[in-house]
Amino acid sequence: MQHALPSPLELFLAADPVVKGVMLGLVLASLACWTIIIEKLATIRRLRREAKALALAEAGQSGAAGLAGAVLGAALPEWRRGQGARETDGEYRQRLEVALRRPVAAAMKRAESGLPILATTGSVGPFVGLFGTVWGIMNSFAGIAASQDTSLAGVAPGIAEALFATAIGLVAAIPAVIAYNRFAVALAAVRQEAMIAASDLALRLSRAAPVGV
Template sequence: MENRIVDSVAAGASAMPHDLTPWGLFLQADPIVKTVMLLLVLASIWCWAIIIDKVRRLRRLKAQADAFEDSFWSGGPLDDLYEEVGKRPQDPMSAVFAAGMREWRRSAGRPGVVDSRGGLQQRIERVMAVTVGRELVQIERYMTFLASVGSTAPFIGLFGTVWGIMNSFAAIAGTKSTNLAVVAPGIAEALFATALGLVAAIPAVLAYNKISSDINKYGARLDAFSSEFGAILSRQLEEAA
């Protein structure tokens, strides 16, 4: 009897996973749990790539906007500034300025056409508003992916958790034993899948909130510049009338 107990304990010990590192848990996992883990890891890597790209881009855009506003408000002729940045705008703010100046020149330069001040002003404002929207769409690209990962990754990890626990119950039913050596592998896989889901979701949610706030502030800055530039053109129209 004593020998049987010793043999049972030894068998249980040998059934325990020898490698409890993340890589070991992945290798020992069920194929479905492995798929869940791979999806979560790939989603996390892609999220971090998006986060780094957005942070760098927003910093660059803010610096470019500061430099452009310094040139715009320096008091120099707008025509000279347009000749400098109009053909190839380097940032959204200069693109908004170029769109407004392009419409101004196109309407004011048509010989023999008498254009109403209200109609020209509305067209300029509409063109700049369209440009602002188009530029913001480019800046917000891939933000939906961050939101999707932040909201779905915990549930994907939960699916891996449920599947791992199901494997544990299946092992219990197959061996008719509640020995820790029987249930531990499935539980370890389940907890690891849950952890990966949280690792993917938490940075995605935090980054989405922060980057969305920064994009909204930058969009408000573009709208403010568009309104100020429209007011300047409107005054020039009134002076030319």
């Protein structure tokens, strides 16, 4: 006669309090990671659009929003000051480029928030789940010794509950690792594209005559 497998809720409710705490912590970490994943997907999509808009930005452009607006807002005061009497063309362009790159760096730093949580969950999650499994198996063996019941029916439930903690750890860790690696690469590519666009804009500004407000 085959027995139905216990549901995840049944495994959780039957687990030791320590194992329950491990499971709850891993579930919360997984929920936090999925929240970050959804937010980062939208953020990277937005930054890609804004980096392309920055590449097309021009001095005096009105109504620029997002990254292009922030970069132009930071660069225009320096551009309107014009080139100093003792400032070479290269120094002038470098001053503009520094001003343009600052908002890009700030935007990318904000976009990277949450990635440490993905990295931590991906690296620590399996070990936390393994701790819950080891603790649960230890309790199962202690229960076996106390009851003198060494049958599979007496051992299996406790071991199943303990192994469930490792399963939750893997479920939390695997998406976190994949997401962290993909987001790190995507953000690096967007950063490079935005920095190149800022450098090109600085070059164009350095060759154009400053205008007043």
